[in-house]
Amino acid sequence: MFRPLRPLQTATDIALAAGFFFVAVVFELNAGVGVVGPPTGTLAVLGVIGYVLLFSVALGFRRFSPGVALALAWAGALLQMSLLRGPSLVDFAIFGVLYATAAYGSIRVFWAGLASAVTGAVVITLYLYLGPLYSAPLDLSVLPIAVIVLGGSTFALMLAWTCGALVRTARRARENRLARERAEEEARSEFERARIARDMHDVVAHSLAVVVAQADGARYAAAADPQAATAALQTISSTARAALADVRLLLTQLRHSQGDGPQPGLADLEELWAQVRAAGVDLRVDIDPAPPGEPPASVQIAVYRILQEALTNALRHGRGEVSVRLGWHADRVELAVRNARAVDGAPSADGPRGHGVIGMRERAQLVGGRLEAGEDGDDWVVSATVPIGATV
Template sequence: MFRRLKTYQLVVDLSVAVVFLLVAGPIEAVAGAGNGVVERFGAGLDLAVAGAIALLFSTALGIRRLSPALALSAAWAGAVLQMLLGRPPSFADVAIFAVLYTTAAYGGRRTYWAGFASAVVGAVVITLYLMVGPVFAAGGLSWQTLPIALVMLVAAAFALGLSWTAGALVRTALRARENAEAQQRAEAEATVEQERVRIARDMHDVVAHSLAVVIAQADGARYAAASDPAAATTALGTISTTARAALADVRLLLTQLRHSQSEGPQPMLADLEGLYAQVRGAGVELRVTVDPMPPGEPPAAVQLAVYRILQEALTNALRHSGGPVDVVLAWRADRVELRVRNPLGAGDPARGGGHGLVGMRERAALVGGRLEARATGGEFVVDASIPIGGMP
């Protein structure tokens, strides 16, 4: 029923209504002086009627944006009262055009169509009132006066319809702007969500792998400390190195989070040897086969995807298996094929509730590839195929 308006909008509308009342009141009193109301009811009642009509139209003008439906009702009440008393059109009727405009521009669905119906019905009522009303009838409506009536009908319909149509155009523009703003907000939220998922994926890859290495080294050092103190010392050194590297990666990710425009360096194929060293340092037998070798320098996005997929696959092997791990990389002319195999240990990574496998699939999908992870024949196998051709 009531729209939310800003304070200055309410002040402007009410100020316009007050000024309109001060102008329309005296004009309405003068306009009705010669229509017989004074003779029938007296001058005092005529002034009261004039004031009531001016007040109704001024009220409709003042609340036209606050409540278009109430404004339309007030305008109809003023027009009906004006016609029942046989008064001529006057300055106060100008408010009708403003009310029709706001019903189309700001009204609800029902008010919108009520304004359209009011414009059509109002044109017919105005024509009939002017032709057969108690004041303006000159012999009533006849074949001789029919052309004049048609001209009046067209003029009234054009004037009222133009006001409503202007409001409808404004309504369309407002809806288009709201839709554009909503689309921009949705796109901004989608961008933020994608960035959040990317950072979460990178954080998982870095932290999960590093913690898996640290845990494996710590467990090994605990069991080896009693019989081989040197092994414990070596394990502690590996833990320290891995933790420092993880801390540096986390700081890099936090820098990207604070300054999204500076991506910073990302791990590439040259960093795989360090990754393999971490896994071997955790006591895992790792066998790596690269055949054929990369034909030149693969795109950076492909290198990053291969590194992150291998990182997560090796992390799963550290967590769920203690046996040997086989890594096979085959660099074809148009794609790179990757396979990681390790014996199934205490659990199946595919049945876990973590984000590692989801992250690997996302990594592959981001560069147009595919990835499958499954348990088969007592082994857990990760197969990935990532296209090279057409990548930037």
């Protein structure tokens, strides 16, 4: 029923209502707009002041409460007619009230304003030509003039209401556009956060798995071969530095929402094989056929991250040899990672232990591919197919 207004809007409406009251009351008390000229007598003067006050308050309330303003305007009009006063300056407040009912009112007030515009035009015409203000004999010669007055008053009142309706439509369209832009921005932000979370998981999980494997190996090898411990520490150091650089880049992107995160491609696969072998894994890689050209960057990133996560799972949960089969066809790339499951087992298809399988599947789906992960006898197999499209 009441709309919140900014302090400046409230002060503006109060000042407008006060100024309108002062001008209108002076005019009404001195103008001969009724059948008996300017009001005389205390009751007549108070009545004039009363309906001027009602119209002024309605004008001041038009944005704060359009419904209340419409009711006050009707009360002022009825009091004005009861005092046998004709249309005058004070009635201009009606246009502002009708505009506000269409622009700011609720649905009920909106349609009440439309009904008031039509009804008000009829009431004005009847009051002027059937009321006490019309003293000439009533005959058919008055009908054309009455029709013209009815049409003019209807046009004037409907014009004010229509202008408000157009403003209401424009405001709603702007609000819908802003809401849509906010929703799109939130969707982009959510997508970006999910992508960064996947990258963070891939980088940290893989690097920590390599570090843990090297640390465990160095602990047992140090007693027999100090040189092996030194090599393991070097691998741990290089892996940790690379992971730290990737994490810093991801955190920078998360803070500033700009720039690209780590974007590995085919050239980084050899380093990935080397890291896994350095962790003590017997890795066998079979690439057939080789890439026919330069695959799209999105495909390269997806393939790299899927392989990285699959090898990380093999390192953490597998045992023995790990085989990677990678085939770059003209329209798709097919990959499979197979490893024997350790005693504690790899994550099962029914209940994954973490987000690894989910992240790999999302990686494949984002580029239009599909991924399956599950048990095959005593082995754990991750297989994926990713469409390539045109290559350069």
